[in-house]
Amino acid sequence: MSNQYDIIIIGAGLNGLVCANILAKKGRKVLVLEANKQVGGLANTREFASGFKVSAGAHLLYGLHPDIYRLCDVQESKIEFADKNISTLVINQNKEFINYSSGEDSQIIYSSSLSEQQNSDWSNFQNRMKTFSDILFDLANKTPPRLKNGSIQDYKTLFNTGLKLKRLDKQNLRQFLRIIGMNIYDLADESFTDNLQKAAICFESALGTRLGPRAPNTVYNWLNRYSIINRQPAGLSVPRGGIGSLSQAFANAALIKGVDISVSSRVEKILIADNQVKGVQLSGGEKFAARQVISNADIKKTMLSMVGPENIDTDVVRRVSYIPMQGTTAKMHLALNQLLEPITHNVSDFQSRIIYAPDADFIERASNSIKYNQYTHEPTFEITFPSVQDSSLAPAGKHVMSVLIPYVPYEHKEGWAQRKERFENHIIEQLEYIFPGIHAAIEHVETLTPADIERQFNITGGHWHHGEIGLERFMMLRPTAGFAQYKTPIDGLFLCGADCHPGGDLSGAPGMNAANTVLQSK
């Protein structure tokens, strides 16, 4: 392997791989360096107990930006899905439930007690919101424009966005300008009469952030997530073999295009001379040269550790260091020796994504403790049973359960070393209420607090969006002003991770947009 490349990409997360594919397709000689043994970053599958595999980061695919398959020469039809159009089952402590489909035309499929009117409330809400999330979708594949000293391209983007907004009818434009800054709690309250419907909307909107549903700007989060899901013919899905297969597909496509991918290669330093990138140096001392380096690592790791404060202005150091990047969501993987009792006496329960969230206030209360670096004693959950969707993930007759626990702090007040075991036990105790008998069925448990996610996946804070997402960190404000065009103050250094517009959730859009920026730059 020669050590001279056109472009080096740091990190083989999904965004890094998408970026590598697009650049290699345009004839660039690309090297991808990954610190872990596996490619994929948070989009991976791994064995967590003997014979039990799980998507260790994201456990569901909301969907890639539809442009990506074409740009990367990855045929969507060739990706084998273990399950598509996965529905969502929301339950409360009284075992009442609603089950709805995701993707275009989301509808209530079945429920314990919804009236006809309430069923159509759901569809009406989804239709109304689609108009607005489409606006965000149109922005998802654009480089955020600069608002002053911009290029012609920037003014074009601004003008086109303005035009799109103007094309909305008056009523919709007014509504859009109102709800974009609202909290999801109030919007749900305005739109629904059923507690589970409200809870479903609030949960989806707040998931992955530290905000409760009553915090302003949470409507934006919902629209942002749905802007992508709405465009997926497959709806919510999981690839066969877990999310890791998706990363593998993009890695394979990159290899075919001549990209070199080197795992277990931790970049320690980005080499810079005269404010121009020269290459990178690995922790083992090995050096690789390139005039352009794109970092799929988060901005803090990239700028404050790999570039180093000595190479950037104090003001930039300050800006980068105050980006809130502390993780908010823990993950738990359970190896079960049998499947549990269905909740709704419907066998298909376990094929759904299960959300435990009795009502919006419950979610709000759950969000309180993270503000004080504690976990909540009454948590909400998002649960999947990957082995039900894909039997290859567990030994015959046995099952894997994957649980997301929102509002878990990165640092526990008393230190995770002290509290992790109690946390794990507490969560299992809570799960026992929802799934009686689970305790007895557990063969193995793996718990990832945000601090564990930080360590295992090399993401500062272990935040799955590489930092909080919200209106105050949207477009030209993401990840922070001055970095929003995928560029950094260092010539030849770019960012392509989820901390860039439009954020995480495995859309691949930051990687795609970054690649386009690199192609346009001299």
Added chain:
Amino acid sequence: MNNYDAIVIGAGHNGLVNACYLARADLKTLVLERNPYIGGASVTRELYPGFSYTNCSYVCSLFRPEIFRQLELSRHGLQVIPYDGGCTFTQDGNYLATYNDHEAQRREFARFSARDAEAYDDYATDVMRHCRFIKPWLLRTPPDPVSRKAKDIKGLWQLYKDLQVLTEAQIYDTLEFYTISCGDYLNRYFESDVIKGHISNSSIIGTGLGPYSPGSAYVLLHHYMGEVDGRIGSWGVARGGMGAIANALASSFKASQGEIKTDCSVENLIVKEGKAVGVALENGDEYYADTIVSNLDVKRTFLKVVDKQHLPQDFVTQVQQFKIRGSSGKLNIALDGMPTFPALPEGSTAIRGHVNIIDSMERLERGYDDWKNGTWSKDPFVDLLIPTQTDPTMVPPGKQMMSVFVQYAPPVLNTGEWTEEDKQAFGQTVIDAIAQYSPDFKDLILHAEIRTPQDIENEAGLTQGNIFHGELTLDQLLFNRPIPGYAQYRSPIPGFYMCGSSTHPGGGVMGAPGANAAREILADKRMTV
């Protein structure tokens, strides 16, 4: 003679400002007030013999100087006395004082953190820039982003031009500032919990947000925009209490031949052929005018005074959805003498200003959690002010009056409506909290008026007791306030206008909504002041 050119419903300060401008344009104007006294929430009342209480709003500084001058309020007896001082007590027996003088404030911050003292220069410059950006907009009508009318396009162009004055980095800072949480914003500058706690107090006053809620940074501005005698950011008390503002406005109004009737509760707007033509009182009297202006909040106006049949259904829904959240209570306390605060050095001026007792954002946020749960904060945020140090004329010699603003207190408790026991328990929580910092305070209490959000609603007519007539969140600011499409002081009914704090630029004793509404009304009549 019950015919007028214009009728203003409600003699709050905005109603009076509005009426003054209309009367000055030679419109025969009548102001109708439900209470036996004028002022709304800008009042001075004797609730204990010899003691004048400013029992609602308690400081004057946001009042627009332009209005002050145009309505000649000095000539009509309004005197605003600036005061220095103020502090936050810390739990460990220390205090952080407030100074109007930047250098003095910086030295004070240095007692807590040398780094924060340095950062204060940047912070003050940045916040002042945000103030300068917003200030001219206080007395402008928000442009309608949907409209193609010349004046709206001009307004949007103005907004664009105002932004272009800033550097690129400053533009992004501005966009962020309006959406970010106070907590995130302050974390950029400061490290000391006490300093952050001290500053963040201003980010939540009157709102249903905590300092960690996005959007709370902007609320800081509502407390920095003030000026007294041209000194930006300084605070003052009106001589004779906040009622003096209402009285001066009334005097200015009467000098322009305006007429005020108290004890006149408006029950109904009279609409004929789709136009507002008059009002009917509870006592059956009717008054007529082709211009009717409501100083009531938007919910009271359109859900109580106006009959639904005159309004588009969609509009009524949006009024119902308008967020007015009661989040604060008030104690007004007559004191037998000046309480002592042992944490302060002898002769400290800190006690002359706002005294707060929450010394970290976390405590403030926990107070907000209590409120979300439907209880008053067990560790309440208290903004106490003893205005009689600056204006001793309000009380008998040697006595003092203490105004205590308390947050958070919900309009309805999780146990139901407020009962008398709840109210006393709430008052006791606050008194105990203050007594922790002043051992002789309890013994000096002669009389305490305790006001829950419910009481504030019943007396001042503020829905849920919300002091701003509606939340100051992004979805309810500028062209969204109060209702998208109706942000230019006009209602769906021709001849019927809004001039209360539910309209742009919102609450605080500012007078801007009243003045802006008057400008729009006169424009419709093709008149100017």
